[in-house]
Amino acid sequence: MRPRGRVDGPLVYSGGEAGRRACYLRVLERLFGARRASLREVIFSRAPVLFLMVEEAFLLYVAVGLLRALLGRRTAGLLLRPMPLSASARCSCRWKRSILGWLKRFRSIHTLTILPFSVFPAFSTIAKGWIYDFQLWDLTDEEREAVELLRSERQPGERLVLTAIGTQNRRKGFDLFTDSYVRSTALRERFQFISCGRIEPRIDAYAAVFREAGGVCVNRSVTDAELLGAYAASDAVWCFYPPFGDHASGVLGRAAQLGIPAVVRYGSVAHRLCIVENIPHVAATPDGIAEQLAGPLPPRDEARGRIAASRFAGQSEATLRTALGLAGPAASDRAPPP
Secondary structure (H helix, E strand, O other), X not given: OOOOOOOOOOEEEOOOOOOOHHHHHHHHHHHHOOEEOOHHHHHHOOOOEEEOOHHHHHHHHHHHHHHHHHOOOOEEEEEOOHHHHXXXXXXXXXXXXXXXXXXXXXOOEXXXXXXXXXXXXXXXXXXXXXXXXHHHOOOOHHXXXXXXXXXXXXXXXXXXXXXXXXXXXXXHOHHHXXXXXXXXXXXXXXXXXXXXXOEOHHHHHHHHHHHHOOOEEEOOOOOHHHHHHHHHOOOEEEEOOOHHHOOOOHHHHHHHHOOOOEEEEOOOHHHHHHHHHOOOEEEEOOOOHHHHHOOOOOOOOHHHHHHHHHHHHHHHHHHHHHHHOOOOOOHHHOOOOO
């Protein structure tokens, strides 16, 4: 059952719980006793407030943040897709960029990105700080043990497994994923490509040709347990997203936590994050996927993933506590040193 949060915990405002937001809420509940709240509660509560996704309610975030600042109350907000807001020349992004820069002057308002500033230094113009995407450090010990158990029971085949995980669409590069497999005999001889997650109807044609070439599609919504099984079965994970899907990736985050190499687009946000944080990866251009995957993959390394996730968690929790004005954990609650 999902924790309900503490009565005195921080409040979280979110327009829904679809996609990654449900996962984020679970982490915030576990760490701080946070709970999702109505707009009325968010406006009038003395408790610190966190907007889970500033982009979905930008003007509301600004208005509530300013009102609460006048009352001396803390408000924080997460930017899940900071790239366009920090770099795009579109008018809608320019005026939002100006407002976010102005909000940095208020001590009680803390806008945070879910990517390090080192990935894209311009993020610092729109946010006071940053955390690591929750999905880079949210797995529990039980979930890790489940993946490792499934991995130990796996019967390796003659081919390596490259898996595209989650809802499949053009933003996830599913068209390139399937085309690469269909067009390259060398890829089909070395890899089994698997798609694990619902495929949007508009790209069904790609899925049909992919199946004919021997690709495997699990075309439905999958449970959390099944997703863990997909990671356990994978030698590499597909995170090669086109420019319009270039933002923090939960799929990449989970792969990094588990020490599984990711296939990323050269020069993308995912590629920059992999370089900055030393995450195992293969970087390729759209025309060079088969060539890059012909070489050896970085080794899967569960211990490395665990150490990285622990570091990401420590830094992110400290930043969130500061932004929300929360006291640090009691000594008895701190994890023992590794």
